[in-house]
Amino acid sequence: MGRKVLCFGLTCILFSYYMYRPVPDNIEDKWKIEILDALIRTFTPVGLFLENIGVVRFERLLSMITEMDFTGPVSDENITVTDTTFSDIPVRLYLPKRKSESKRRAVIFIHGGAYIVGSYKQTCYDILNRMTANQLNAVVVGVDYRLAPQYQFPIALEDVFAAVEYFLHDEVLAKYRVDPTRICISGDSSGASIAAVVTQLMQNHPEFKRKIKAQALLYPVLQIIDLWTPSYQENAHGPMLSRDIGIKMGCLYVTTNKVCIEAMGLNQHMPDESRHLFKFINWTILLPEKFKKNHVYTEPILGRYGFIHSEIIDPRLSPLVVNDIQLQNLPLTYILTCEHDIVRDDGLMYATRLRNVGVQVAHDHMEDAIHGGLAYLGRIFNFYQATKLRDKYISWLDENI
Ligand SMILES: *[C@@H]1O[C@H](CO)[C@@H](O)[C@H](O)[C@H]1NC(C)=O
Ligand SMILES: *[C@@H]1O[C@H](CO)[C@@H](O)[C@H](O)[C@H]1NC(C)=O
Secondary structure (H helix, E strand, O other), X not given: OHHHHHHHHHHHHHHHHHHOOXXXXXXXXXXXXXXXXXXXXXXXXXXXXXXHOOOOOHHHHHHHHHHOOEOOOOOOOOEEEEEEEEOOEEEEEEEEOOOOOOOEEEEEEEOOOOOOOOOOOEHHHHHHHHHHHHHHOOEEEEEOOOOOOOOOOOHHHHHHHHXXXXXXXXXXXXXOOEEEEEEEXXXXXXXXXXXXXXXXXXXXXXXXXXXXXXXXXXOOOOOOOOOOOHHHHHOOOOOOOOHHHHHHHHHOOOOOOHHHHHHXXXXXXXXXXXXXXXXXXXXXXXXXXXXXXXXXXXXXXXOOOOOOOHHHHOOOOOOOOOOHHHHOOOOEEEEEEEEEOXXXXXXXXXXXXXXXXXXXXXXXXXXXXXXXXXHHOOOOOOOXXXXXXXXXXXXXHHHHO
């Protein structure tokens, strides 16, 4: 008993200590973020400690927390919601009840969660997808995929690809009365990475080449080869998502090798033969002036760790790292970036690269927002920035697909 009280007391002290770490002043929902950020700062070391002594893996702990927020397929007066499968991949379908003469638009949504947690079942995604279906009178499909580290790259991508491919068949689109010329694929964070890769792969698909009209990428992760861009540097210690935790989690999609994770932390994880890839993400050229600030570009140290994970240079992990030819036929693109976010520069650089080859890009930058904004759309935390982000995304869809 005494020990428990001591532990609790120490946790409280730690909590209050961390509480006083200020988050940037211009952030929306400042006090809510301060509390949540303090909780994350307090419980991250606890979680890491439990992992180190072999009680529970960190990602499992995160899964357990995420699963508490799952919600079932509940229809309402406007939308019929059902859980089903597309080509054996679990999906949640939102079908508007409203009668309409013409065919409907469709949105495929891929959730984030660093490839290790998450589902369309989370309340935040359910709210978002339901609202999209309602406001656009569109068919919305939330797609799940198997998660790392149990299922590593490219399983998540293959799952989503299979579900999207199934949905794009004419007879399936006809069944749901979807207009085959008005389909968008969307995602947030790692889900946006998958959305971007699926969109790239679909260009070469013999049957479905031009079926995707638009892609919407919300605070996307678009490369894992340079983990020392200005946004990684500026937001290394959060708020909410620190660089260390981001790398620790995202890494599990590729490897559980501790040495590799450590190398990523030092940004020395790329093999020697990857030198030619760095020109595709040279932020000194691709970032707008305002985001370069006083940062100094340092050439990455390559091959330092002597091992080659050939996956690490696979463009299906880093859709930003492909040549112009593979970008120039991409569809209309919406990119949303957040200022206080380690992957902010990924989105900014993709916007530049796409525009350079003539792809039509709409870009929204939220000065006062953090990574993962959508996760704070819900019953417990309803952040103002989350509703703002949601409204920007839905109104863009409404005007563009
Ligand atoms: C159904 O749609 C109407 C009209 O758009 C809206 O006012 C109402 O709130 C919607 N109901 C739900 C449960 O979303
Ligand atoms: C990045 O661009 C700068 C010029 O702005 C150049 O000096 C540097 O060599 C480039 N690095 C790579 C890896 O392309």
